[in-house]
Structures are given as structure tokens and as C-alpha cells.
Amino acid sequence: MSRILIAVGWLVATMCAFSPVAGGQLKKVDAEGHEWWHHAVFYEAYPRSFADSNNDGVGDLNGITSKLDYLEHLGVNAIWITPCFPSPQVDFGYDVSDYENIDPMYGTLADLDRLLAEAKNHNIKIILDFVPNHTSDQHKWFLESKSSRTSPKRDWYIWRDGKGPNQPPNNWTSTFGGSAWKYDPATGQYYYHYFYAEQPDLNWRNPEVVKAMLDTMRFWYKRGVAGFRLDAVDTLFEDPDLKDNPPLPGNDKFGFPNTHEIYNKKLPEVHDIMRAMRKVADEYGAVLLGETWTQNVAQLREYYGERNDELQMPMDLMMTEFKQPSAPVFREHISAVESAGGWPVFVISNHDIVRSYTRWGDGVHNDDIAKTMAAMYLTLRGTSILYYGEEIGMENNDPKSKDDVRDPIGRRGWPLEKGRDGERTPMQWSDAPNAGFTQGTPWLPVGPNFKTHNVATETADPNSILNFYRRILELRREEPALRDGKYVTINPGDSNVFAFVRRLKGEAVLVVLNMSPTSHTVPLDLAKAGFPAAKIHVLAASSPQQATTLSRQVVMAPFSAVIAKVTK
Numbered sequence: 001m002s003r004i005l006i007a008v009g010w011l012v013a014t015m016c017a018f019s020p021v022a023g024g025q026l027k028k029v030d031a032e033g034h035e036w037w038h039h040a041v042f043y044e045a046y047p048r049s050f051a052d053s054n055n056d057g058v059g060d061l062n063g064i065t066s067k068l069d070y071l072e073h074l075g076v077n078a079i080w081i082t083p084c085f086p087s088p089q090v091d092f093g094y095d096v097s098d099y100e101n102i103d104p105m106y107g108t109l110a111d112l113d114r115l116l117a118e119a120k121n122h123n124i125k126i127i128l129d130f131v132p133n134h135t136s137d138q139h140k141w142f143l144e145s146k147s148s149r150t151s152p153k154r155d156w157y158i159w160r161d162g163k164g165p166n167q168p169p170n171n172w173t174s175t176f177g178g179s180a181w182k183y184d185p186a187t188g189q190y191y192y193h194y195f196y197a198e199q200p201d202l203n204w205r206n207p208e209v210v211k212a213m214l215d216t217m218r219f220w221y222k223r224g225v226a227g228f229r230l231d232a233v234d235t236l237f238e239d240p241d242l243k244d245n246p247p248l249p250g251n252d253k254f255g256f257p258n259t260h261e262i263y264n265k266k267l268p269e270v271h272d273i274m275r276a277m278r279k280v281a282d283e284y285g286a287v288l289l290g291e292t293w294t295q296n297v298a299q300l301r302e303y304y305g306e307r308n309d310e311l312q313m314p315m316d317l318m319m320t321e322f323k324q325p326s327a328p329v330f331r332e333h334i335s336a337v338e339s340a341g342g343w344p345v346f347v348i349s350n351h352d353i354v355r356s357y358t359r360w361g362d363g364v365h366n367d368d369i370a371k372t373m374a375a376m377y378l379t380l381r382g383t384s385i386l387y388y389g390e391e392i393g394m395e396n397n398d399p400k401s402k403d404d405v406r407d408p409i410g411r412r413g414w415p416l417e418k419g420r421d422g423e424r425t426p427m428q429w430s431d432a433p434n435a436g437f438t439q440g441t442p443w444l445p446v447g448p449n450f451k452t453h454n455v456a457t458e459t460a461d462p463n464s465i466l467n468f469y470r471r472i473l474e475l476r477r478e479e480p481a482l483r484d485g486k487y488v489t490i491n492p493g494d495s496n497v498f499a500f501v502r503r504l505k506g507e508a509v510l511v512v513l514n515m516s517p518t519s520h521t522v523p524l525d526l527a528k529a530g531f532p533a534a535k536i537h538v539l540a541a542s543s544p545q546q547a548t549t550l551s552r553q554v555v556m557a558p559f560s561a562v563i564a565k566v567t568k
């Protein structure tokens with residue numbers, strides 16, 4: 001009898017573990033129907049700055065491979081590598097000149113294959129960054145397109161006549177400054193570029209472009225890449241009639257008139273392409289992350305697709321715009337995310353935004369704030385994406401003068417826009433020269449706090465930000481309630497402390513976050529959350545002084561976090 005039960009159990013478990021996907025392949029899901037990325041922790045590695053294996057001052061793929069032990073020990077399940085393809089590096093790789101190769105400065109295809117294989121041994125997946133909106137102006141497609149008005153590739157980009165002599169086709173501006181149109185004297189037309197002039201926009205209305213780009217995605221999936229982060233998806237389409245964007249008051253950081261970008265951003269056709277990309281991803285069981293800048297949760301929702309047939313992981317980048325830790329602000333946002341449905345994807349930093357340590361730090365409690373905010377985004381329902389260095393409290397190191405700036409927008413917009421160098425400095429591995437990133441001259445100077453905030457020093461300190469990250473990520477693996485538990489707020493009116501539980505069946509994990517600079521005593525009434533006589537045992541706390549057992553209340557130090565197990 002028991003053998004039959006075991007056999008039936010095995011069969012059911014096996015059926016639950018695999019489900020068919022388009023293309024007849026099988027993809028793994030767990031007993032609750034979750035795919036691997038649902039509970040995964042993603043880590044964004046900016047390859048120029050992560051680890052330099054050949055000491056030329058620029059990080060590389062072999063550098064990433066050499067740090068897989070570190071990443072596995074941290075609790076990372078997938079690495080998203082920002083573009084490492086051949087590129088003139090005008091936008092540090094976001095200007096791709098060959099989609100199907102590796103830039104020699106980062107290594108070779110063989111190095112990528114080795115990274116894929118070694119990462120697999122560490123149970124880590126590799127996600128590449130796909131830049132669909134534009135190529136480099138040195139890409140062979142653009143060189144061909146530019147060669148004559150009758151080139152077979154002419155229509156692969158957006159070419160138009162000017163409105164009149166020396167007048168671009170319309171008033172669209174580049175987000176990196178100036179008109180979005182560049183005149184080509186040889187053929188007498190303008191081409192469109194939403195980013196730098198060296199990044200001409202592809203014409204996604206041309207089916208040949210669609211096919212070429214989808215084939216590129218297949219090329220990488222076949223090599224073992226587990227998915228893509230899709231760059232700048234909002235800007236894939238433009239109004240074919242090129243209507244002027246309505247003017248808005250004032251000027252942008254580059255001194256150009258503001259406009260409401262309704263005719264060159266977020267056009268509905270974007271969703272057709274997201275669906276096409278998803279279909280291809282499904283052929284390979286791959287996952288798509290989106291660079292989805294949205295103003296609210298309803299807008300973000302659209303990127304999942306009406307039938308969940310677009311991006312599995314549109315990034316929620318909205319928290320990056322919250323100026324400081326604030327219990328009401330974060331609580332309100334999380335509630336909106338929770339009621340919208342969908343699988344959340346939380347991000348607090350990336351290579352385009354001031355680091356969270358600097359953005360949210362108050363100059364007094366920076367380490368405590370870093371821990372508190374980590375305890376928030378890593379314990380919420382959903383997938384989290386860490387930006388390299390967040391786990392050690394790296395801070396921005398902005399250029400001190402215009403001459404020091406490497407990112408072209410910083411030179412163009414100085415001093416209002418200092419560019420993005422500050423958040424892209426070398427990973428701080430140790431307190432050795434250049435933070436142990438390279439024995440050469442690093443392409444950007446290391447951040448000022450590297451002597452104290454680095455992997456080696458923090459590994460040795462039980463109360464470091466790094467060890468707190470490791471502990472939380474361990475709890476994400478160990479506590480089913482942190483993976484699948486329902487999110488329930490427990491102190492909706494508190495303007496200083498944000499507290500919630502993640503409840504699953506008869507147990508829960510309680511998260512209490514003091515987002516204020518003063519200490520507070522928070523009543524722990526968990527009856528409404530289903531625990532009238534809760535037993536509360538602390539699993540992790542940002543402050544070493546925290547008591548390990550709690551009953552009716554918890555005393556929270558300024559900017560502090562407590563994560564505790566709740567049982568009946």
C-alpha cells in the first residue's frame with residue numbers, strides 16, 4: 001500500500017515539476033508552480049567594474065568567473081551582465097556593433113562559454129543584456145544603411161528628410177541632450193537617435209529587423225544563456241507621422257525645451273514586440289527582464305501582458321525615485337504592488353542611478369539605513385535584483401571636475417548632470433590598492449569608503465552590511481513564508497516604522513523596519529494577521545543588541561531592521 005502511495009506521490013510530484021512550454025520543451029516548476037526565477041536572487045554585474053582578470057584596468061568575463069564562489073556564497077542565483085558585446089564604448093557597451101560576439105576588452109566567446117559552464121556548477125544562471133532599440137553607428141547594418149538612400153538596409157533605421165534647410169524632421173529631443181536627429185550630408189537625410197548620435201534607432205516596423213533581432217536572441221539561448229534584460233524597451237517605436245511632441249514648460253538638463261514624449265515613447269506597438277520576444281524565450285524556457293521605467297503600478301502591469309504573455313520580470317524601478325526611507329511612502333507603494341497582482345521584481349539601484357547607499361543615506365546612519373532597506377526589498381514577495389556593491393555599502397564617487405568625467409552625458413550636462421560614473425566605480429574587494437579590483441590603473445577611481453567597505457573586511461565582521469545581506473538571503477532560502485507567504489501589513493498608521501508579515505499556513509515571518517532616525521517601540525499585535533498568541537523568535541537583526549525573543553512589542557533602534565519567525 002505504502003509503495004503505491006509513494007509511486008503515486010512520485011508521479012504527482014513529477015507532473016508538478018515539469019510543464020510543457022511552446023516549442024515542446026519542458027520547463028521546471030516547483031510544486032507551487034513557481035519557475036526558477038520566481039524565488040531567485042539576481043545580481044547585476046557591470047563587467048567593466050566588477051573584477052579585472054588581466055590587470056588592464058577594465059573588468060572582464062574571466063573576472064566574473066573568478067568571483068563565482070563569492071556570488072554563490074552570497075546567495076545569488078543569476079547574474080545579469082550588462083552589455084559585453086563588441087562596441088566602440090561610446091555608451092560603455094550600450095552601443096553594440098556586433099550582437100553575436102564578445103568585445104575583446106571583456107574576453108572571447110570561449111570565455112563566455114567557460115563562464116556559462118562554471119556558473120552552472122555554482123547553480124548560477126547567466127542573463128545577458130539585449131539592446132534592441134538601437135545599434136552602434138559602427139554596426140555593419142548602419143554603415144550599410146547610411147551608404148545610400150537605396151541601400152537594402154536603408155529602412156532598417158529611421159531616416160527622414162528635414163522639415164526645411166537645417167531643420168530636423170520634428171522637435172523630438174535625445175534623452176542624452178540636443179535634437180534626436182542627426183544630419184547625414186552624404187545622403188541628405190536625418191537619422192533618428194533617442195540616445196547618443198552614435199546610437200541610431202532601429203526601425204522595428206521593418207520585419208527584417210524583427211527577424212534579425214529575434215534570431216540574435218536565439219543565438220544566445222542556444223549557447224546556454226538563461227534570459228535577457230531588455231534595454232530601453234519604451235523607445236522601440238515612434239509615431240510614423242513624426243508628430244511633434246507637445247511642449248512643456250522649462251528646459252531639460254542640457255538646456256533644451258522640455259516636451260511631453262507621447263509620440264516616441266511607450267507606443268502600443270512595443271507590446272507586440274514584447275510578445276514576439278516572449279514567444280522566442282518560451283521556446284528555450286528563458287526569462288525576460290525589462291528596463292521598465294513607469295510612473296505607477298498600473299503602467300508597470302502592462303508589461304506583463306494582458307495574458308501574461310510579455311515580460312515575466314518587468315522591473316519595478318519606482319522605489320529608486322523615493323528620496324529617503326519613509327514608512328508611509330514605501331508601505332503605500334508595496335500595497336499598490338500587492339493589489340495589482342503579478343510577480344514583483346524589486347530593484348533599488350543600478351548602473352544609471354545614484355547608489356542607494358548615497359541616495360538614502362543621511363550621512364550619520366548610512367550603514368544602518370543600508371541594512372534596513374536591504375531587509376525591506378529582500379523580504380518582500382517577488383524576485384530581487386541586487387546591483388553589484390550594494391551588499392557592501394558602496395557609495396557614489398561622482399567626478400569632481402568636468403575633466404574627470406567619462407560618461408559623455410556628464411561632459412555634456414556638467415554641472416547639472418554629472419553623468420553615471422559615480423555609480424559605476426570598481427567593486428571593492430579588499431582594502432588593498434584599487435580595492436583589489438585590478439593591479440593596473442582602474443578605468444574609474446575606486447570609491448572613497450573602500451578601506452572600510454569591502455568584501456574582505458566585511459566578511460570578517462559579523463555585523464557588516466555584507467553579512468547582513470548573506471543572512472537575509474539565507475533566510476529567503478530557509479523560510480517558506482519568505483518565498484511564498486502572503487504579505488500583510490501590521491501597523492498601517494505608523495509613520496516611522498514599516499512592519500509586515502509574510503504569512504504561510506500556520507507560520508509567518510515578521511519584518512519590522514524603523515525608517516526614522518529616532519528609536520521607537522512598536523506594539524506587535526499579530527491577532528489580525530492570524531496569530532493571536534504569537535511566539536516570536538528573532539532570525540536576524542541589523543543591530544547586535546537586539547533581543548532574540550519578542551512578545552507584545554519590539555524596541556527599534558534608529559534605522560534598524562528585525563526579521564523574526566512567528567508561530568502559533
Ligand code: GLC
Pocket residue numbers: 091094095131195231232291351352
Ligand atoms: C538604458 C541603459 C543605459 C543606456 C541606455 C541606452 O537606459 O541602462 O545605461 O545608456 O539604455 O542604451
